[in-house]
Amino acid sequence: MAKWYESANFYHIYPIGLLGAPRVNEGGEVVHRFPVLTEKWLPYLEEEGFDAIYIGPLFESTKHGYDTIDYKKVDRRLGDNGDFKEFVNKAHELGIKIVVDGVFNHTGRDFFAFQDILKNRGSSPYKDWYKGVNFGANNAYNDGLSYDTWRGSGDLVNFNLKNPEVKNYLFDVIRFWGEEFDIDGIRLDCADVLDFDFMREMRGVTEGLKPDFWLMGEVIHGEYRRWIEDARLHSVTNYELWKGLYSGHNSHNYFEIAHTVRHLFDVQWGSARGCRLYSFADNHDVGRIASNLQNPGHLKPVYSCVYFLPGIPSVYYGSEFGIKAPKEHGDDALRPAIDLDEILENNPMPEITAWIKYLNYLRMAHQEACTYGEYRELLLMNRQYVFSRSTGNDAVIVAVNNDDSDASVTVQVPLQGCYYDYVDEIEYPASDGKITLNLPAGGAKIVVIK
Incomplete structure (x- = not known):
């Protein structure tokens, strides 16, 4: 039986940014920002054709969300557990699945176990919960000890995921998320450095929650199949395609x-080729695609590739409006607050918003071909690229053009018949098994078999 995530159209939300929460958690009263997502963003996303949301980080943290304080409490800058539960319930009513961030490689320094180590040192029952704890050294905080960190960030302390107590604690956290919030999956932060045995054991835990519970890992470099094989994760981030999308157009x-x-x-x-990687043009860690492209007019062909090349497509919040933010301006610039009513009224790129909505609905209407269909190159040149996704009775042809001029291409169709362009309302009867498509400069055209 097909799993929901195989054909999902994802929307990615970084909630601390989107909701305009303070970048530092000062404690104090809960601020209920989450209802904005529930009452405004969910109906908008359902109308736009998104049927899955990856949202995170969510849980109580000190600053950016990845320095966790409490895994079982929604960050007070966003709301409380009841707010998030209502969000998930509403999403499910609209047919939208919810995937959350799982930050399991490290915690923040304010996490209870690390605080106990700072207080009780060698007598702490949690001294083996972290990697590389050395009471004979020091760190930048002058604690009189050192410890392993994620990429040298002293505020991110690496868990020892081979410790059974740590694994059991995190598995209990996952069960809590499943039972308390009814989530549908987890995106594993820093999966490229997670312990493989931990991921395999976690897979067993999540399958006990829901048979179609989805596990996707953040992996930048390496052989992606290593994270899929041996019943570990279902998918990983496709950073190889991400890089090619903007540089290939530039x-x-x-x-x-x-x-x-x-x-x-x-x-x-190899043996994991049936997996669908998580495809994206940008996210909360990289420059916005409208900034990475030398010509933002290439957004249509870029997103056409995201949606119809093999994979699971995802749109980062605000990029459907053509928001710009280069990476060199810092992470905060990549994670802005957005007032939905305001940006819909003053949309800087309405044609891109409409195009992505069209892609969502087109992919749903031809779900079998776009999800399971054979990928075939029909034409490949420096400035034009035509490919198809097809099954025995359905076919979608995608033609993209990165040239500054219009182009005409003739290709062999994967299935005999008449093809149709819903945008221009034009039929393309195949003649001798071929059709000719006229492509706008920096544009895209998608035709489907009638």
Whole structure:
């Protein structure tokens, strides 16, 4: 039986940013910002055709959300557990699945176990919960001890995921999220450095919650199949495609994107090639796609690739409006507050918002071909690229153009018949098994078999 995540259209929310919460948690009273997501954003996303949301980090933290204080409490800057429960319930009523951040590689320094180590040192029952704790050294906080951190960030203390007590604690956290909030999956932060045995054991825990519970990992480099094989995760982030999407358009070189697809699914993937990677044009850690592109007019072909190349498509909040933010301006710039009513009224790129909505609905209408269909290159040149996704009775042809001029392409169709463009309302009867498509400059055209 097909799983929901195989054909999902994801929307990615960084809630501390979107809701305009303070970047530092000063404690104090709970501020109920979450109802804005429930009452305004969920109906909007349902109307736009998104049927899954990846949201996080959510749980009580000191600053950016990844320095966890309490895994069982929604961050007070966002609301409380009741607010998040209501959000999930409303999402499910609208047919939208919810996936949350699982920050299991490290905690913040304010997490109870680390605080106990600082207080009780060698007599702390939690001294083996973290990697590399050394009471004969020191750190930047002058605690009189040292410890392993994530990429040298002293406020992110690495868990010892081989410690059975730590694993049992985190598995209990996951069961709590499933039972308390009825979530549908977890995106694993820093999956590229997580212990493989931990991930495999976690898979067993989550399958006990829901048979279709989804596990997706943040992996930047490496052979992606290593995180999929041996019943670990279901999917990982496709950073290889992310890089190719903007650089292939900037250099007018569709060979880069096509080569990435071949590498991932013909060379690297091997026995795990049936997996669908998590595809995206940007996220909370990288520059906005409208900034990464030298020509923001290429957003239509970029998102056409995100949605119809093999994978699970995701849109980062606000990028459907063409929001710009380069990485060099810092992470906060990548994670802005957005007033939904205001941006809908003063939309800087309404044509992109409409295009992404169209892609959502087109992918749903041709779900079998777009999810399970064979990928085939029909034409590949530096500035034009045409590919298809097809099954025995359905076919979608996607043609993209990174040139500054219009282009005309003739391709062999994957299935005989008449093809249709819903945007321009034009039929394309196949002649000798071929059709000719006229592509706008920096644009895209998608036709489907009637």
